[in-house]
Amino acid sequence: GENVEQHPSTLSVQEGDSAVIKCTYSDSASNYFPWYKQELGKGPQLIIDIRSNVGEKKDQRIAVTLNKTAKHFSLHITETQPEDSAVYFCAASRSGYGGSQGNLIFGKGTKLSVKP
């Protein structure tokens, strides 16, 4: 079945450095790729997403890049701050209506620690 691989599982950076998390997907029909941030004891929060007709999207300190040919996408966080410490999940889905179409397939998460 469809699968999303996420690396690394843990990432530790110094405050101010950049952090990069990478995901690969197996379903070539996937066309929507969101990223979620989950703080301890809370529900995941959608922080950025990208659709397959776009190669890169930025929102302040975060950016996502997509390589459809290689079937991988990445989250980039620049100028990291201690409040960026959380678990980050990538996901992929194919659009459509009915059955499991539209359901997100999640990676297993990356625990990011930003040290002051």
Next chain:
Amino acid sequence: DGGITQSPKYLFRKEGQNVTLSCEQNLNHDAMYWYRQDPGQGLRLIYYSQIVNDFQKGDIAEGYSVSREKKESFPLTVTSAQKNPTAFYLCASRVSGLAGVPYEQYFGPGTRLTVT
């Protein structure tokens, strides 16, 4: 405020008892989802519903049941048949929309269920 509410935040039950977790959304979303998250793990899909009065099993539906009688509500019952019910349960919703158009999925704050 629009959003997804889950209640209660913490729930304690004795082994052998059924328990129902509440999920309500006022976002006018068509699709709703239940996920299970174990400590340090990713998200596993329990059940989903694309439309009122219809729902489908996810990857780990055994020992769980749901209903979707109203668009805004999608309660999850954890039955005594679920062998390891202690976990963090997350509800989510999204617009189903037109086929071919992916829409954002949003999560509730979660309910932590402890069964002893």
